[in-house]
Amino acid sequence: MLSTTKIAVIGMGQGGMVAAIKLANAGAKVTIFERNLEGKVGYPWRDDITASIFDDCGLPRPNQDVYIQKAKWVFVSPDEKGTLRVPQFRPFVEISPNRRKLSEYFADLAIKAGAEIKYGVCVDKLYVEDDRVAGIELNGEIERFDLVIDATGMYSKLRSQLPEKFCVQSEPSNQDTMYAYRAFFEKNDGETFLSDVDNTMVLRHMDSDGIAWCNLNDEGNVDVLLCNIARPLSDEEIEERLKDLRAMNPILSDRKLYDRKVPLSVRAGIATPVADGYVALGDSAFMTIPIMGSGIEAGMHGAAIFADYVIANDIQNFSAYNMWPFYVKYFKKFGKGFALLDIVRRHALRFNSKLINWALSGKFVNDDTLKFVMLDDEDYRRPKYKFGMFSAILWKLIFHPSYNNTILRMGFEGIHAMNVAGTIPSKYSLDEIAKWAKRYNHLFEKCEHKAAKRQAKKK
Numbered sequence: 457m458l459s460t461t462k463i464a465v466i467g468m469g470q471g472g473m474v475a476a477i478k479l480a481n482a483g484a485k486v487t488i489f490e491r492n493l494e495g496k497v498g499y500p501w502r503d504d505i506t507a508s509i510f511d512d513c514g515l516p517r518p519n520q521d522v523y524i525q526k527a528k529w530v531f532v533s534p535d536e537k538g539t540l541r542v543p544q545f546r547p548f549v550e551i552s553p554n555r556r557k558l559s560e561y562f563a564d565l566a567i568k569a570g571a572e573i574k575y576g577v578c579v580d581k582l583y584v585e586d587d588r589v590a591g592i593e594l595n596g597e598i599e600r601f602d603l604v605i606d607a608t609g610m611y612s613k614l615r616s617q618l619p620e621k622f623c624v625q626s627e628p629s630n631q632d633t634m635y636a637y638r639a640f641f642e643k644n645d646g647e648t649f650l651s652d653v654d655n656t657m658v659l660r661h662m663d664s665d666g667i668a669w670c671n672l673n674d675e676g677n678v679d680v681l682l683c684n685i686a687r688p689l690s691d692e693e694i695e696e697r698l699k700d701l702r703a704m705n706p707i708l709s710d711r712k713l714y715d716r717k718v719p720l721s722v723r724a725g726i727a728t729p730v731a732d733g734y735v736a737l738g739d740s741a742f743m744t745i746p747i748m749g750s751g752i753e754a755g756m757h758g759a760a761i762f763a764d765y766v767i768a769n770d771i772q773n774f775s776a777y778n779m780w781p782f783y784v785k786y787f788k789k790f791g792k793g794f795a796l797l798d799i800v801r802r803h804a805l806r807f808n809s810k811l812i813n814w815a816l817s818g819k820f821v822n823d824d825t826l827k828f829v830m831l832d833d834e835d836y837r838r839p840k841y842k843f844g845m846f847s848a849i850l851w852k853l854i855f856h857p858s859y860n861n862t863i864l865r866m867g868f869e870g871i872h873a874m875n876v877a878g879t880i881p882s883k884y885s886l887d888e889i890a891k892w893a894k895r896y897n898h899l900f901e902k903c904e905h906k907a908a909k910r911q912a913k914k915k
């Protein structure tokens with residue numbers, strides 16, 4: 457009977473809120489602690505997700521005042537000469553929610569489910585008793601909980617307070633972080649980079665190991681993002697890169713409305729997110745799609761799998777042993793694929809810009825190639841690929857003498873990572889998990905190390 461359990465959710469991101477709503481609906485006494493004040497939770501902009509994520513999590517879809525149709529995107533090569541339009545799915549399959557309104561929507565559902573939200577409360581301390589998280593410490597007072605859900609994001613201060621034996625990684629590495637600068641500017645007269653596409657993303661912008669975007673948003677302003685892996689952007693670099701974006705996007709003025717430097721997690725899932733009395737969900741467990749750091753959906757999925765598992769198995773003793781199977785489920789469904797994408801990202805961000813210029817020049821893929829992606833009315837996420845498309849792409853890749861090594865190495869390492877991730881121990885044993893976590897974490901460290909070495913050699 458969950459009604460006898462007291463659960464603390466620290467952080468009002470999507471991951472924490474999905475778990476809070478589902479567990480409160482199942483009868484648990486849920487208290488949510490959020491350091492921001494009411495009305496100030498979530499970023500003041502829009503990001504993209506798939507609308508059906510709400511159905512997947514067993515939650516109602518929000519009303520249309522929360523989101524708009526996802527805009528059209530075009531990828532641009534580093535030399536700014538090649539382009540590739542991203543195919544669009546049926547209307548409102550992919551949406552752009554307003555992040556603040558999305559937070560309010562989740563808050564509303566949580567309150568209706570019986571949860572309590574405490575705004576303006578920063579929880580920085582776990583209360584650990586006999587190697588078990590038994591609650592939180594707030595202003596010197598201990599508040600006991602049967603379970604603490606850590607949904608405070610990738611730089612959680614709570615993970616490092618767990619007893620070491622649980623092998624929960626305390627910090628992401630710099631290489632696991634995409635350092636972004638996002639800014640909004642007034643619009644100048646003029647057109648977007650491609651006049652019929654509002655959102656433009658430049659790959660390896662100015663030979664950086666990141667991207668840049670320059671988008672005309674629904675409010676008639678210009679939304680800019682610049683990012684780098686592993687190191688924050690300096691103010692000089694931001695100015696230089698903005699100058700370049702202005703040269704290619706006439707709409708981008710220098711009249712800034714507001715800006716923010718923000719990190720994103722681009723690491724495949726943490727090896728283990730559980731300790732006795734504790735679970736990390738969302739970015740605090742690196743539940744993101746590691747190519748771009750998209751963590752809204754991945755975090756919601758992870759949280760829903762966790763809550764469904766707890767409810768279905770009527771878990772009241774939140775030991776690491778009892779909770780672990782949820783993570784095995786998450787890993788088999790998403791974690792394996794994310795391990796592959798993590799490796800792909802580490803390689804792809806170091807591709808020679810020439811490779812991307814070639815790929816987007818029309819000689820490798822073009823808008824026509826992507827038109828082969830047939831969008832199925834019933835299940836848009838399983839597009840019917842044509843064999844011809846795959847063989848044409850593979851042929852060009854494998855037989856391109858300059859690049860076949862790079863691509864094949866990435867493919868083999870990615871598949872190996874998927875296999876290692878797939879051997880996640882199905883039963884919770886600290887010894888087994890420690891051994892597996894070492895092998896799993898080593899995948900990314902080794903890939904990073906080797907890729908950096910190869911890049912340095914080329915320079």
Ligand SMILES: Cc1cc2nc3c(=O)[nH]c(=O)nc-3n(C[C@H](O)[C@H](O)[C@H](O)COP(=O)(O)OP(=O)(O)OC[C@H]3O[C@@H](n4cnc5c(N)ncnc54)[C@H](O)[C@@H]3O)c2cc1C
Nearest residue numbers: 467469470471491503504578579608609738739750751752
């Ligand atoms: C520029 C940018 C663009 C992005 N674009 C996309 C996108 O298009 N699609 C996508 O899926 N993802 C995107 N993401 C990633 C996405 O924002 C995150 O992956 C996602 O928000 C993580 O959700 P979360 O619930 O784990 O945590 P968060 O959203 O990070 O929420 C954590 C919450 O915890 C609170 N908190 C933190 N510490 C404490 C504490 N000690 N006590 C109390 N409260 C605390 C914070 O205030 C916050 O409300 C983007 C991120 C950025 C920065």
